[in-house]
Amino acid sequence: MDVARLAGVSIAAVSRTFTPGSSVSPKMAERVRKAARQLSYVPNNLASSLITQRTNIVALMLPNFVNQIYSALLSEASLRLEEIDKQLLLFTPFNDSDLDRTLQRMLEYQVDAIVIAAASISSHMAALCHGRDVPVVMLGRHMPNLPVHSVRGNAEDGGTKAAKLLLSGGGKRFGIISGDQTYMTMVERQQAILQCLRVTNDIENVAIVDGKLTYEGGYQAALEIMRGEDRPDSLFCLTDIMALGAMDAIRHNLNLRIPEDVAVIGFDDIPEAAHESYNLTTVRTPVRQMIHHMMDLISLETPQDPPQTILIDAELIIRSSTRSAHNNP
Amino acid sequence: MDVARLAGVSIAAVSRTFTPGSSVSPKMAERVRKAARQLSYVPNNLASSLITQRTNIVALMLPNFVNQIYSALLSEASLRLEEIDKQLLLFTPFNDSDLDRTLQRMLEYQVDAIVIAAASISSHMAALCHGRDVPVVMLGRHMPNLPVHSVRGNAEDGGTKAAKLLLSGGGKRFGIISGDQTYMTMVERQQAILQCLRVTNDIENVAIVDGKLTYEGGYQAALEIMRGEDRPDSLFCLTDIMALGAMDAIRHNLNLRIPEDVAVIGFDDIPEAAHESYNLTTVRTPVRQMIHHMMDLISLETPQDPPQTILIDAELIIRSSTRSAHNNP
DNA sequence: CTGAAAGCGCTTACAG
DNA sequence: CTGAAAGCGCTTACAG
Numbered sequence: 001m002d003v004a005r006l007a008g009v010s011i012a013a014v015s016r017t018f019t020p021g022s023s024v025s026p027k028m029a030e031r032v033r034k035a036a037r038q039l040s041y042v043p044n045n046l047a048s049s050l051i052t053q054r055t056n057i058v059a060l061m062l063p064n065f066v067n068q069i070y071s072a073l074l075s076e077a078s079l080r081l082e083e084i085d086k087q088l089l090l091f092t093p094f095n096d097s098d099l100d101r102t103l104q105r106m107l108e109y110q111v112d113a114i115v116i117a118a119a120s121i122s123s124h125m126a127a128l129c130h131g132r133d134v135p136v137v138m139l140g141r142h143m144p145n146l147p148v149h150s151v152r153g154n155a156e157d158g159g160t161k162a163a164k165l166l167l168s169g170g171g172k173r174f175g176i177i178s179g180d181q182t183y184m185t186m187v188e189r190q191q192a193i194l195q196c197l198r199v200t201n202d203i204e205n206v207a208i209v210d211g212k213l214t215y216e217g218g219y220q221a222a223l224e225i226m227r228g229e230d231r232p233d234s235l236f237c238l239t240d241i242m243a244l245g246a247m248d249a250i251r252h253n254l255n256l257r258i259p260e261d262v263a264v265i266g267f268d269d270i271p272e273a274a275h276e277s278y279n280l281t282t283v284r285t286p287v288r289q290m291i292h293h294m295m296d297l298i299s300l301e302t303p304q305d306p307p308q309t310i311l312i313d314a315e316l317i318i319r320s321s322t323r324s325a326h327n328n329p
Numbered sequence: 330m331d332v333a334r335l336a337g338v339s340i341a342a343v344s345r346t347f348t349p350g351s352s353v354s355p356k357m358a359e360r361v362r363k364a365a366r367q368l369s370y371v372p373n374n375l376a377s378s379l380i381t382q383r384t385n386i387v388a389l390m391l392p393n394f395v396n397q398i399y400s401a402l403l404s405e406a407s408l409r410l411e412e413i414d415k416q417l418l419l420f421t422p423f424n425d426s427d428l429d430r431t432l433q434r435m436l437e438y439q440v441d442a443i444v445i446a447a448a449s450i451s452s453h454m455a456a457l458c459h460g461r462d463v464p465v466v467m468l469g470r471h472m473p474n475l476p477v478h479s480v481r482g483n484a485e486d487g488g489t490k491a492a493k494l495l496l497s498g499g500g501k502r503f504g505i506i507s508g509d510q511t512y513m514t515m516v517e518r519q520q521a522i523l524q525c526l527r528v529t530n531d532i533e534n535v536a537i538v539d540g541k542l543t544y545e546g547g548y549q550a551a552l553e554i555m556r557g558e559d560r561p562d563s564l565f566c567l568t569d570i571m572a573l574g575a576m577d578a579i580r581h582n583l584n585l586r587i588p589e590d591v592a593v594i595g596f597d598d599i600p601e602a603a604h605e606s607y608n609l610t611t612v613r614t615p616v617r618q619m620i621h622h623m624m625d626l627i628s629l630e631t632p633q634d635p636p637q638t639i640l641i642d643a644e645l646i647i648r649s650s651t652r653s654a655h656n657n658p
Numbered sequence: 659c660t661g662a663a664a665g666c667g668c669t670t671a672c673a674g
Numbered sequence: 675c676t677g678a679a680a681g682c683g684c685t686t687a688c689a690g
Contacts, residue, residue, distance in 0.1 A: 010661045015685060025659055040457050045437040046375045046384070047684035050666045055375070057418070057438075065404035066600075068397075075394035078421050087438070089386070090417040092407045108374040109386075109416070128369050215604065248605035271395075275544065276577035277606040339677045344669060354675055376667035379682045 007035035018043050049110060056086045058298060059106040061116045064092065066214055067241050068270040069285055073117055073139060076291040086112070093119070096182075100125055107132065113298035115139060118183060121148060137297050139290055141184050142309060149297045151290045151310045155185050158283040158314030159192025162236060162265050165281070165316060167200055169263050169323035171234030175225040177211035177218055177246055179238045189238050189267060207232060211242035218242030222249040226262070233262055240266035240273045243280055247321065263322040274319070281322040284315045336364035347372050378439060385415045387627060388435040390445045393421065395543055396570050397599040398614055402446055402468060405620040415441070422448070429454055436461065442627035444468060447512060450477060466626045468619055469514050471638060478626045480619050480639045484514050487612040487643030488521025491565060491594050494610070494645060496529055498592050498652035500563030504554040506540035506547055506575055508567045518567050518596060536561060540571035547571030551578040555591065562591055569595035569602045572609055576650065592651040603648070610651040613644045 004011045009028060016022035017032040024032075035041075049055045058081060062070050078088050089111060093102040096119075103125040106114055114129060117139040123146055129136045130147040138150045166174070174197060179186040190208075197206060207228055211221040218237060222245065225232060235250075237243035243266030250256050250264070258264055266273060269284035293310045318324075333340045338357060345351035346361040353361075364370075378384045387410055391399050407417050418440060422431040425448075432454040435443055443458060446468040452475055458465045459476040466478040495503070503526060508515040519537075526535060536557055540550040547566060551574065554561060564579075566572035572595030579585050579593070587593055595602060598613035622639045647653075 011683085012661060012685080013659095015683095016660090019685080023659055028659080040460065042433065042436045042457075042461075044379075044439060044683050046379050046439050047666085047682075050373075050375050050379065050668090050683085051685045053666090065400055065407075068400075071394055071397075071400040075421075078394075078419050082421055082423070085434075087434075088419040090403075090407050090419060092404075092411055094411070104371065105414075105416075107371045110373060110375050128371075131369065132371075215600070219605075244604060244606075252605045271544070272601060275573060276548075276581045277573075340667085341669080341677060342675095344667095345676085348669080352675055357675080373667050376682085377669065379667085379684090380669045382682090 002039055003032065003035045003041045006039060007031045053110075055110050055112055057089050057109065057111045058086055059089045059091060059109065059111040059114045061091045061093065061102060061106075061114070061119055063118050067239060067268075068272065069239070069241075069268045069287070070117060072270065072287045073291065076287050077115065077294065080291055080295050096120075103129070107134065113137065115294060115298070116141075118185070121146065135298050135300060137294050139294065140285075147307050149308050149310075151293045151297070152185070152312070153283075153285050153290070154311045154314050155188035156192040158267060159189040160196045161314050161316050162189075162267070162283050163193045163196035163200075165318070165322060166234040166236070166263055166265060167197070168325045169234070169259070170325075171263060173230055173232045173234065175207040175209070175232035175235045177221040177225065177235065177237045177242050178208055179211060179213040179242065186238050193236050211237065211239075211245070213239055213242065215241055215245040215248075218245030219249040219253075220245075222246035223253060226250060226254055226256070231262075235262055235264045237264065237266045240268040240270045240280060240282055242266070243282070243321075244272055244278055247278055247280065258321050259323045265322055269317050273317070279319040279321055281319045282317050284317050286312045286315065331368055332361065332364045332370045335368060336360045382439075384439050384441055386418050386438060386440045387415055388418045388420060388438065388440040388443045390420045390422065390431060390435075390443070390448055392447050396568060396597075397601065398568070398570075398597045398616070399446060401599065401616045402620065405616050406444065406623065409620055409624050425449075432458070436463065442466070444623060444627070445470075447514070450475065464627050464629060466623050468623065469614075471513065476636050478637050478639075480622045480626070481514070481641070482612075482614050482619070483640045483643050484517035485521040487596060488518040489525045490643050490645050491518075491596070491612050492522045492525035492529075494647070494651060495563040495565070495592055495594060496526070497654045498563070498588070499654075500592060502559055502561045502563065504536040504538070504561035504564045506550040506554065506564065506566045506571050507537055508540060508542040508571065515567050522565055540566065540568075540574070542568055542571065544570055544574040544577075547574030548578040548582075549574075551575035552582060555579060555583055555585070560591075564591055564593045566593065566595045569597040569599045569609060569611055571595070572611070572650075573601055573607055576607055576609065587650050588652045594651055598646050602646075608648040608650055610648045611646050613646050615641045615644065 003014050014032045016024045017029045091102050114136045126146040126148050136148040138148055140152045142150045178190055181187055207225045209221040209224050211218040237246050247264055266280050266282040269282045273280040273282050289312050332343050343361045345353045346358045420431050443465045455475040455477050469481045471479045507519055510516055536554045538550040538553050540547040566575050576593055595609050595611040598611045602609040602611050618641050
């Protein structure tokens with residue numbers, strides 16, 4: 001290598017100079033650094049990774065960016081990883097059939113760990129990753145019996161808390177704007193809500209409409225639900241982004257009041273939920289804590305340990321889109 | 330390599346099997362594939378990149394995620410790159426002093442190209458990248474005299490169009506909620522607005538308050554501006570996220586009407602701007618087109634070509650937060 | 659502390 | 675079409 005020649009030392013010496021903790025005399029290190037500066041030398045990570053078996057790259061799979069909650073997860077992960085000089089390699093597969101191919105490509109890049117948000121993993125790929133000692137962390141989804149870690153908010157707890165709140169606010173007629181039922185989180189939130197409603201009241205039918213996990217979808221779903229007969233006085237939106245659409249439809253299109261005419265609760269606590277125009281009561285998705293646990297899991301010294309499942313308690317963020325117990329309509 | 334041994338062929342043969350376009354007999358390819366399947370073989374990108382000098386990785390530097398516009402840029406870039414089987418390696422430096430170190434790390438990963446959103450690059454690093462044939466494209470910022478490409482919306486044009494709109498809406502007293510003046514985009518937008526106001530009217534003082542580029546900052550800045558004497562009837566917000574905060578402050582804290590009491594215009598056209606609660610008139614940041622050009626620039630066959638500067642015309646998105654010419658207050 | 663040498667897992671002329 | 679060999683830019687025992 002040119003630097004070694006210019007400095008008149010061995011190749012090993014320049015390698016040691018750029019490897020913290022190696023034994024080099026200050027004199028030699030100085031000589032090497034000077035030569036490196038002259039040649040604008042930049043170490044080649046690929047070559048070193050080939051030997052050390054570490055790339056300091058973590059692969060992250062995200063389904064999309066339309067829901068702010070994914071940006072939040074990405075942002076927090078990126079910040080925390082940057083602190084320990086690791087980088088995020090981003091993958092956004094178009095559809096579920098791409099999943100295996102995407103995972104395969106992650107492995108080709110020799111990433112140190114794989115983080116999967118809101119998607120699944122085949123047992124075949126899970127085994128492959130496990131066999132290669134690449135830890136896999138699922139965010140917001142549990143894959144029982146697979147050798148992958150899992151970190152998520154307790155959707156059941158969240159659904160229950162949401163239902164209890166609307167019930168205590170005097171809710172009698174309920175609607176749910178739901179999302180893609182292939183996401184376990186959606187199913188769990190909905191099940192918990194329904195179960196809680198059934199136990200407490202004897203409710204025969206709850207209007208459930210798919211909100212497509214978007215603002216626009218939430219808007220349309222709210223229109224449909226609220227125009228039906230037996231108009232709900234309480235509306236669950238399985239994600240905040242749909243709740244924002246629903247609130248806008250309720251207020252600006254249907255000219256109803258929130259929470260007087262209808263209480264609205266969401267899930268996630270995206271930044272917009274706190275905007276004064278919405279002031280949405282919601283069940284927070286614990287992004288900070290999830291990423292905190294993710295960080296621990298990907299840096300486990302013993303990757304072959306049994307997979308861990310971490311469940312984080314739901315936190316209710318009460319704002320003004322719901323009624324409190326003592327001011328029922 | 331194990332696969333070669335199991336298949337009873339040379340190492341070169343398995344390499345060829347996994348390199349599209351190589352000359353391998355179907356028979357041999359089949360034998361190799363079978364062995365690979367048995368061993369769950371995954372090609373090592375690092376090793377091949379070491380030779381081919383291509384990693385298919387593009388580095389992206391983002392300042393933060395609090396402004397949705399960066400998520401939009403990231404999302405669009407990720408999608409477009411995924412289509413051609415390239416990946417995004419993410420870097421979010423904490424502060425400007427990290428910039429050089431961050432760029433250095435990008436080069437260590439041997440990325441094929443570097444994309445920098447809303448940050449700067451030192452002439453030293455620009456020269457280094459150029460010397461190594463790594464194209465650099467700046468998003469939303471122009472670095473004259475440096476060997477880097479630049480793609481941005483025409484901030485001057487945007488500022489002018491915004492000013493003309495508020496002027497034609499009958500604006501007499503103006504306020505500006507500005508942002509970090511180290512971002513050229515902010516400076517350019519503001520200059521264009523001021524210049525246009527000065528030329529058209531003879532306006533002595535325009536209230537200018539820093540909105541910190543956040544919702545909360547915009548909220549506070551609006552309070553300050555609107556409570557001052559000679560309350561503006563027209564408010565420019567240099568980014569949409571600040572405009573949302575300003576609108577909430579104006580409506581819910583000050584109980585004023587938009588646009589009757591005060592017209593509000595933003596910049597960027599983030600998704601929230603279209604929400605019915607806001608319906609914010611804004612100058613769009615042409616994310617799609619910017620990324621489109623970025624894609625062209627990073628895949629130029631001749632990276633040593635003179636740097637290109639692409640300026641995209643501003644597009645006014647007129648919604649209901651501004652007054653039109655024929656219904657002045 | 660330092661250097662020569664082997665080797666990480668591939669690709670690519672070069673012969674055949 | 676196929677294989678042997680050199681080499682990409684590093685790290686890491688192993689001697690000294």
